[in-house]
Amino acid sequence: MGVARFALCKISSSLLPRMHRPSALRQMSVAADLKNSTIFRSQGLIGGRWVAAHDGKTLQVNNPSTGEIIADVPFMGRRETNDAISSAYEALNSWSKLTATERSKCLRKWYDLIMSHKEELGQLITLEQGKPLKEALGEVSYGASFIEFFAEEAKRVYGDIIPATLADRRLFVLKQPVGVVGAITPWNFPLAMITRKVGPALACGCTAVVKPSELTPLTALAAAELALQAGIPPGVLNVVMGNAPDIGDALLASPQVRKITFTGSTAVGKKLMAGAAGTVKRISLELGGNAPCIVFDDADLDVAVKGVLAAKFRNSGQTCVCANRVIVHEGIYEKFAEAFSKAVQNLQVGDGFTEGVVQGPLINEAAVQKVESFLQDALSKGAKVILGGKRHSLGMTFYEPTIVTDVKTDMLLAREEVFGPVAPLLRFKTEEEAIRIANDTNAGLAAYIFTSNVQRTWRVSEALEYGLVGVNEGIISTEVAPFGGVKQSGLGREGSKYGIDEYLELKYVCLGDMNRK
Ligand code: NAP
Numbered sequence: 001m002g003v004a005r006f007a008l009c010k011i012s013s014s015l016l017p018r019m020h021r022p023s024a025l026r027q028m029s030v031a032a033d034l035k036n037s038t039i040f041r042s043q044g045l046i047g048g049r050w051v052a053a054h055d056g057k058t059l060q061v062n063n064p065s066t067g068e069i070i071a072d073v074p075f076m077g078r079r080e081t082n083d084a085i086s087s088a089y090e091a092l093n094s095w096s097k098l099t100a101t102e103r104s105k106c107l108r109k110w111y112d113l114i115m116s117h118k119e120e121l122g123q124l125i126t127l128e129q130g131k132p133l134k135e136a137l138g139e140v141s142y143g144a145s146f147i148e149f150f151a152e153e154a155k156r157v158y159g160d161i162i163p164a165t166l167a168d169r170r171l172f173v174l175k176q177p178v179g180v181v182g183a184i185t186p187w188n189f190p191l192a193m194i195t196r197k198v199g200p201a202l203a204c205g206c207t208a209v210v211k212p213s214e215l216t217p218l219t220a221l222a223a224a225e226l227a228l229q230a231g232i233p234p235g236v237l238n239v240v241m242g243n244a245p246d247i248g249d250a251l252l253a254s255p256q257v258r259k260i261t262f263t264g265s266t267a268v269g270k271k272l273m274a275g276a277a278g279t280v281k282r283i284s285l286e287l288g289g290n291a292p293c294i295v296f297d298d299a300d301l302d303v304a305v306k307g308v309l310a311a312k313f314r315n316s317g318q319t320c321v322c323a324n325r326v327i328v329h330e331g332i333y334e335k336f337a338e339a340f341s342k343a344v345q346n347l348q349v350g351d352g353f354t355e356g357v358v359q360g361p362l363i364n365e366a367a368v369q370k371v372e373s374f375l376q377d378a379l380s381k382g383a384k385v386i387l388g389g390k391r392h393s394l395g396m397t398f399y400e401p402t403i404v405t406d407v408k409t410d411m412l413l414a415r416e417e418v419f420g421p422v423a424p425l426l427r428f429k430t431e432e433e434a435i436r437i438a439n440d441t442n443a444g445l446a447a448y449i450f451t452s453n454v455q456r457t458w459r460v461s462e463a464l465e466y467g468l469v470g471v472n473e474g475i476i477s478t479e480v481a482p483f484g485g486v487k488q489s490g491l492g493r494e495g496s497k498y499g500i501d502e503y504l505e506l507k508y509v510c511l512g513d514m515n516r517k
Contacts, residue, residue, distance in 0.1 A: 023351040024066040041221040047087035048234020064130040065351040076242035081250035084238035088180040088207040089256045091235030096205035107151035110230035114144040126352035130360040143192035145479040146199040154203035170511040177205035179258035182251035190219035200500040217241045284492030289445030292438035293323035297331040299450035311474030317421040321446035361397040371420035377412040444487035
């Protein structure tokens, strides 16, 4: 946070990190081009106007691959959040009264604009978040798919007629928008975590105040710019960023905000859940995971290696559904470790704009230190590194794709989300033991199993205490399926026909005295 230090274009090449000079120069040129594009915004959006913080304070947005400052954005707090809430509240009346078809058309246009700016949005994601461009482009399509899907779902919000218990009555159920929604999102999917919330919210007539992570606000602002260009009226979508606790408190305190939807850490989710009690708000939480990935001895080894690789190393291990514990049957443990190691060795690490790179940097120094401390804990308790295990020679926050064997259930690597490119391999003897290890956690978001036994697929899928189960597949998220966790991984579901219910209230209407003439 703080006042802007120097603009990107003023950085002399001698100041660039030594190992990264060519890549940093290339990224600076991408950044300079993006700044001239029609989607680039570096102010907050309140009531359809691009605004600075009231006291002029700014926050620097860095490129995790190079450490360069991409832009300064306003460091906002309670005051701006309250303004954004007022704008969203004012816009609610007219937006919720549009027909579903009218709202659907706006959302469809927004989707079209996101897709026609896919390349620029992908570059922006890579620039501020670090993931490889190919993955970033995938996120743009994935993120946009929620807008498209809910543009369609807007037209299918059906109520009900209930058979009455008395002859002179008629009973109806209406579905109406919850109202103003406060949406708080993390840095690991700077676009998709927003569209997964805002898509259904806007589709059914809610308005929103979005708070993206301070680490990745530029993608959110670009998406908001495209929403304005799509004709989504001023005030329907507002974006504030800066002092997270102050913004969160303002959203929680306002009686005008009727719903909080949050994706992020379990610790912050719990705070928001407690805070929402003050004004009895609806709440949806997509929190941290501790995904088990069980490889049975009847699995197809190639399928298992490919699946675990995708589930573990996507976004350099920084997703809530990343495989956190690879639990392998003792009969194939060594064989799997060897084949997996060969595959992981081939993962190319580098800046996200380099062709062929599949592992970018971690988001910041704290993330690397977390990985180091988890690894240290495991090594001190008898685990062994068979691949990687240290910072990458590229410097910055690059970390070597790592495999650790002989991991035990009491190690931090098995108990908490490492959120980095480290695959811990645990051993099991029986199916019951694998299920027990998998369920021995407070988290319950995603789980994966690799087996070619159909009966086992059903048995184990049913026994796993998780909201999502991938069978012989490491990438399972899609806009058409419900995404969400059980236990302390969260409340509610995003995406799919179920996702819109999170933004709707049921209203029961009883029409009496039917027989009066
Ligand atoms: P985080 O620290 O909880 O941050 C998430 C968001 O909450 C950010 O916008 C952050 O703002 C904001 N925030 C922080 N403290 C707050 C407070 N007191 N009041 C209101 N807002 C506050 O999580 P993260 O490190 O960004 O994201 C990683 C976590 O998200 C992991 O645990 C991951 O598993 C989880 N995640 C879950 C899902 C899912 O669908 N279940 C998806 C993606 C990620 P600032 O960044 O500006 O501080």
